[in-house]
Amino acid sequence: MSTLTDAEVRRIREDFPLLTAAVTGNGPLVYLDSGATSQKPLAVLDAEREFYLHRNAAVHRGAHSLAVAATDAYEEARRTVAGFVGGTERELVWTSNATEALNLVTYAFSNASAGRGGEQAARFRLGPGDEIVTTEAEHHANLIPWQELAARTGATLRWIPVDDAGALDLAAAQQVVGERTRVLAFTHVSNVTGAITDVPALAALAREVGALTVLDACQSVPHLPVDLPALGVDLAVFSGHKMLGPTGIGALWGRSELLDAMPPFLTGGSMITKVTMESARYLPAPTRFEAGTQRVAQAVALAEAVRYLQGVGMDRVAAHERELGQRLAAGLAELEGVRLIGPPPGTERVGLAAVDVEGVHAHDVGQVLDVAGVAVRVGHHCAQPLHRALGLTASTRASAYLYNTTDDVDRFLAELAGVRSYFRVAG
Structure with missing residues (x-):
């Protein structure tokens, strides 16, 4: 090409x-600071403004035509962004940013560890003797949430070291990832070195021991063709503002069977099927992770950013x-x-x-x-x-x-x- x-x-x-x-x-x-945040093309700015001018309404809540138009735009944006990373609309959860997406994952695992989610959430439960593995190359957003999860559950946090050039030591990874590893979280592209991780190799290493893989794709999705299912990871996060989109929007991608089994993080309106004074039942993913009023205009604008990138x-x-x-x-x-x-x-x-x-x-x-x-x-x-x-x-x-x-x-x-x-x- x-x-x-x-x-x-x-x-x-x-x-x-x-x-x-x-x-x-x-x-x-x-x-030359797009690694922190990208600039926005006029098409993206116009898409957000157009939504507020002509389709602004609460999604999933109204039977009137304006609410239907807003909901259609919102869900079409989900399909567009999910397809951009090789997924389907059932596999994409809107978040405020990638940091929130990673916290969503760790708190969902924490809730599972506390017994929430029933037997289907058993694979996310952590406790003493279990290990969470990350790397020495991570952005704090893919390190501190795992530190906190380890502290809440009693699991042990371990990490794959880097070599003198700042590259992941893949030989050491085979020693760090073992039978006690339950989660392997790592970055696709380093935000410091620009190095590209061999994602399939690490995903295969995790798969051998039955561990879940969580990928920080913030520095890859904007810059590389990315097919998350093909990479072999289980969950991944990325941000809108680094890929020509607006601030205040990001995404968690996950295999649908995993998302459906994960207990929710934020709870409230719009993510339930039935509520009594004693309990609540939750919708399937992705809606179960989208409590409250959503970032509708931002999602629509992010989809326009994706179309811009696809056009190039x-x-x-x-x-x-x-x-x-x-x-x-x-x-x-x-x-x-x-x-x-x-x-x-x-x-x-x-x-x-x-x-x-x-x-x-x-x-x-x-x-x-x-x-x-x-x-x-x-x-x-x-x-x-x-x-x-x-x-x-x-x-x-x-x-x-x-x-x-x-x-x-x-x-x-x-x-x-x-x-x-x-x-x-x-x-």
Whole structure:
């Protein structure tokens, strides 16, 4: 599949109002912080506004025609987004973000461990002697909820270490994942190194011991063609705002037989079949996990973001970002006093790279780049254990998307090359 040309990317940029309007003292803004949040095309902004203008009503609750139109739009959005990751509408639960989705999973497991959900929820029960395995490369959102679940249930939390380059040690994984492992939670793409995990290998390892797999797909679904069932995982989460969609919307994908067996997390209206003063019965998934008023307009807008990405072609998006990622890695590897974190040039990665600049704190690096009109991310990127394993407290991260050109990458590299001399630490 061919990559996007710079001419095509410049045409794509015209669909993004913020990118066309933002001009710095050094020319157009170079936005290289899409790993944190992406910009939004006009089609997505219009979709959310159109819903409020013409179809705004409570879903699943009214018999009037406006409520029917709102419900149809809401459920069509579910089908569209579910299909984008290889699933069906019964397999996709709307959440506020990926963090909520992971907390939904861990609290559902916690409720099962407390005896809720009956025998069908037995496979989610954890207790002393059971092990939850995650990795040293995780975003805090895929670590802290598992820490809390271990504390609530008495299970033991273990983790797969990373090597000196920040890559998962798959040989060590075979020692960590064992007969006591009940859950294996890991990221598809590192938000620090840009490295792509061998998901089928880890899923197979979990399957051998009867463990459930939970995938953090926040940095993969926006950038790669992703078929979650084909990857062999059981549950996965991703966010809307990182894939051209609005904030306040994310999703949990899960195999339908698992979602139907999981006890709910949030409870209240709209997710029940019968309520008495003593008890309640819950609807099947995904509705059993969607209590209260839902993010209807945001779901509709996220579906429009998916259609936008499909219109470009995810194979082409991935090929374009692969090219940008390699250009980033190769350029960074040539800069004196700059340490590239993660895979070396030539190794597969998405369009993301983080660095440590010798003698200059990441926040100072980011400030110099900002003055030059280049927006990047600085800090520990919600991955303190990974930074600690690499001997760092913070790093500077550039993350590209379909609207970035090779000129954007080159401008970032040129500005970064002058940071050490600016602070008079170049030797």
